[in-house]
Amino acid sequence: MCFVRIFFLLFFLLVSTGSFADPNRFFAASSEDELWSTLHEQFLLSEELVCQFDQAVKQGNTVESLLQGSKEHGLLYARLQAIRELEEELQSELESRLLLSFTIEDSNSGVPGMESWLRSRAEASRKKLGIRGKTFDFSLSRILQFAKNFDQERGFGLESLSAPLVLEEYRQWREGFRRQGGRASGVSRLRNKVNSLAIGIQESWAQGLQLEPSGFNPDLQIFPSSGQNGNITGSGFPMGSWSLTFDDGPGRLTPVVLSNLKTHGLKASFFVLTGQLEKSAEIASFSRQAVQDGHDVYSHSYQHLKIPKLSESEQRHEIEDALQVFESILGFRPDLFRLPYGAGVSNSMVRASLVKSCQVHVFWNVDTLDWQDRDPASIVNRAVAQMKTLGRGVILFHDIHHQSVIASEGLMAYLNAENLKTIRLSEFVESQNGGSKWGCKPAWSKSR
Ligand SMILES: [Zn+2]
Structure with a gap:
């Protein structure tokens, strides 16, 4: 691919993914390693919040009773909203960056599909970050789905469509996680961010949730x-x-x-x-x-x-x-x-x-x-x-x-x-x- 084409491709991707447009993006300044690591933290903290939601539901709560109930209950639902917003932002930041690097690498060497490329890239980061255990793999399932769709649209990689995660492993991990109290560790930075966002969300609800x-x-x-x-x-x-x-x-x-x-x-x-x-x-x-x-x-x-x-x-x-x-x-x-x-x-x-x-x-x-x-x-x-x-x-x-x-x-x-x-x-x-x-x-x- 000639230089001019790469330049236009880069420009198109930057504009279309909004990299020029939105200076308020939370993760715009993060390195790719930081993004993978935050994705893993997001997975763990979300599991903790989902576990708390399930306990609240078991006690007879619903979305409505959480929203209108005690401050702590309201905060739980607001935390779930906050972390879902962050997850979306993180996902789109990763998608736009990976799309960009993949397109450049692919144009040079013709690598066999984004899914396997993405797996090896994430694995390299995981090693560098020293993250052990299955949870990192679980945290990848959504971004891998994005890569699979990309491969499918390009008409290759269909035979490599493996399950995004091994469900049985996830179930076992989750059972153990919940047995041990369902509290995520090593996520304090993200926890603080989610808490401050959640307080803002709860305040806006208090202003007049109709x-x-x-x-x-x-x-x-x-x-x-x-x-x-x-x-x-x-x-x-x-x-x-x-x-x-x-x-x-x-x-x-x-x-x-x-x-x-x-x-x-x-x-x-x-x-x-x-x-x-x-x-x-x-x-x-x-x-x-x-x-x-x-x-x-x-x-x-x-x-x-x-x-x-x-x-x-x-x-x-x-x-x-x-x-x-x-x-x-x-x-x-x-x-x-x-x-x-x-x-x-x-x-x-x-x-x-x-x-x-x-x-x-x-x-x-x-x-x-x-x-x-x-x-x-x-x-x-x-x-x-x-x-x-x-x-x-x-x-x-x-x-x-x-x-x-x-x-x-x-x-x-x-x-x-x-x-x-x-x-x-x-x-x-x-x-x-x-x-x-x-x-x-x-x-x-x-x-x-
Ligand atoms: Zn939606």
Whole structure:
């Protein structure tokens, strides 16, 4: 490859991965070794928090009771939100850097696929950092999935598609971890960062978390509003009704979820990223297929940023521009929206931005924690435990993780075996509003 091409490739990658654009990225200044090491810490600390969440659920808690309960309970859910945000940032930082170095190395020597290249690169860092044990391997599963997808898209490496992790090893490790109290060690730096972020998240919730009134109220009207009428959580569903929701797609795994839904005869609601719809015509076709199959498809913003951190014009881009491009690709303008991480649900400016775009927000009341938990069976157990306490609600999955695809299929089987009613979010809104649509026109000012 000639020098000019490499230069343009570098430039394109830097711009497209946002390396020039966003000076607020937490990990922008970290070395690659530091990133691998933080990824490992993130895995351990997330396991600790998931373990605490499971204990709270065992004691009869739900997302809602954690949010509205004691300070310590609120802080636990805020910590989970905080570490998930960090995990996403870390993942995208690693992805953009690895993509860059892989592309350069690959163009020079033609290495055999990103997955094996990535494994050897991470292994070299692990040795240098002196990290021992299986947990480092577990921490790699999501980034390895990214590499597999990359290989698949380039049409090679298919035969090397090994399991992202050996589930049995993970289960055994986790059992031991929990037996010993479920406390992560050697993660104090990340712990401090997560704690300070979580305090900020909890403070923002305290400012005005407008949850839907708990309990079914047939007279409650749903319409774009900064108050309770504009935020569905599932706690106001009729008893025995459940909505399956899938966030962050469409992606390579979405067709598997669609096929599972068909097999089980169920309908779901998808919250998709416009950035994903734009990736390729093939990826967008997965959402088109979802609509054809009778599922609901709504917006989950453009690029999954933390909306409360953005200026008004940036919020407009993430919400309104995302909707307009969504409409140009899928042919309709959706009317329900889910904020990335649910962040901003209690922020008046964010909620006002959603109203300006005629969107009703949808939170959840059953959290599967499928972004961290690699064990599908444990994800199903976590969902079922919360469902038994609640009796109705909105279940949160992400159709971008292997474990989520398997776990959601398990939950579909559970819903049918227990004869539970599954509704799309639009069915809930229609029945609350007596079939009428809210009249609403986007109210953003003309000037930028
Ligand atoms: Zn999301």
